[in-house]
Amino acid sequence: MTRASAFDAVTVDTLRERGSLKWTLYGDDSLGAFVAEMDFGTAPPVLEALHAAVDAVDFGYLPPRAAAGLAAACAGWQRDHYGWAVDPDRVRPLADVLNGFEIAVRHFSRPGSPVILPTPAYMPFLSLPAALDRTVIEVPMARDNGRHVLDLDAIDAAFAAGGHLLVLCNPHNPLGRVHTAEELTALSEVVARHGGRVFADEIHAPLTYPGHRHIPYASLSPTTAGHTVTATSASKAWNLPGLKCAQLIISNDADAATVERLGPYTFNGAASLGVAANTAAYTAGGPWLAEVVAYLDGNRRALADLLAEHLPEVRWTAPEGTYLAWLDLRPLGLGDHPARVLRERSGIALVDGPDCGAPGLGHARLNFATPRPILRRIVAGIAEAARRGPA
Numbered sequence: 001m002t003r004a005s006a007f008d009a010v011t012v013d014t015l016r017e018r019g020s021l022k023w024t025l026y027g028d029d030s031l032g033a034f035v036a037e038m039d040f041g042t043a044p045p046v047l048e049a050l051h052a053a054v055d056a057v058d059f060g061y062l063p064p065r066a067a068a069g070l071a072a073a074c075a076g077w078q079r080d081h082y083g084w085a086v087d088p089d090r091v092r093p094l095a096d097v098l099n100g101f102e103i104a105v106r107h108f109s110r111p112g113s114p115v116i117l118p119t120p121a122y123m124p125f126l127s128l129p130a131a132l133d134r135t136v137i138e139v140p141m142a143r144d145n146g147r148h149v150l151d152l153d154a155i156d157a158a159f160a161a162g163g164h165l166l167v168l169c170n171p172h173n174p175l176g177r178v179h180t181a182e183e184l185t186a187l188s189e190v191v192a193r194h195g196g197r198v199f200a201d202e203i204h205a206p207l208t209y210p211g212h213r214h215i216p217y218a219s220l221s222p223t224t225a226g227h228t229v230t231a232t233s234a235s236k237a238w239n240l241p242g243l244k245c246a247q248l249i250i251s252n253d254a255d256a257a258t259v260e261r262l263g264p265y266t267f268n269g270a271a272s273l274g275v276a277a278n279t280a281a282y283t284a285g286g287p288w289l290a291e292v293v294a295y296l297d298g299n300r301r302a303l304a305d306l307l308a309e310h311l312p313e314v315r316w317t318a319p320e321g322t323y324l325a326w327l328d329l330r331p332l333g334l335g336d337h338p339a340r341v342l343r344e345r346s347g348i349a350l351v352d353g354p355d356c357g358a359p360g361l362g363h364a365r366l367n368f369a370t371p372r373p374i375l376r377r378i379v380a381g382i383a384e385a386a387r388r389g390p391a
Contacts, residue, residue: 022349104165126356202214
């Protein structure tokens, strides 16, 4: 049996038995396509590393040798896949990317300054700043020849209005854009002109499709290295979100000195099992990842065909990276919150567009990292719910 057919063979019943949030939150009649995790398990080397850690009863606090192994593995992945020479001593373990975002806001941005956020955006980037006593300046993405692009004039205005830290999600969640070197360089000129900072969320970096290449923002130039802190993880590409491990990459001397002053307890949330899994993913998980990306690319194409067949009114642009599709459902007449309507009518669970910011009205985010037979059921279910008429 090929890996692709093994992915196809995973059933809804199997997924519910696993018990993840995606398949249990909304009950036994729901189809989960909201939270960003895949339905394909993980790489065999990751499972082997986890079994070895369990057999060794390795459940203690994270030792320096494990943190160093993770740092070397992450730096090696960045070097081998993106050409970015990262000093392993400047890779710090974290619980998750949001932990990195909190550190960036608290310690690498001007006190009290608003956070600049291109929207639609990953939902917690909109809600977490308030808990950190910060406001958010939303900058809606622009359109250029059918693609979503950063609105550099609006970002410039947001810096001029007092914003200091820009959140750059690349590959973008939920739009799936993989920004080009030209786009990122143009952005860096705006940031540098205002003395701004960038928090680069690159958690989806390994998940790009043919014709698109991830470029770490901090790797572009000494200028970007000097104003960026980068957060990444193996959690999305190898399906490990529940194991709580990410990495913060520091790319300049001044920030490295700040990190040293902060001390170890600022970076105290990574789980030992998560570190083992991330390390194995970066060092030995490449072949499995290649198969998954090929399968996801097939799902991306299948989704295009399914939407054309069942929901031709729906507007979308196939993502260049990630396994997330941003759907403009306004032609279906389901109101500003279409995901709520679809869940009530059909049990299909998507992310509601307004949760991603003001541009999300009438939109929804669909996770297509699921077996192809289930993807067909999801799209057919949306179409059936839409046939019941306006909300």
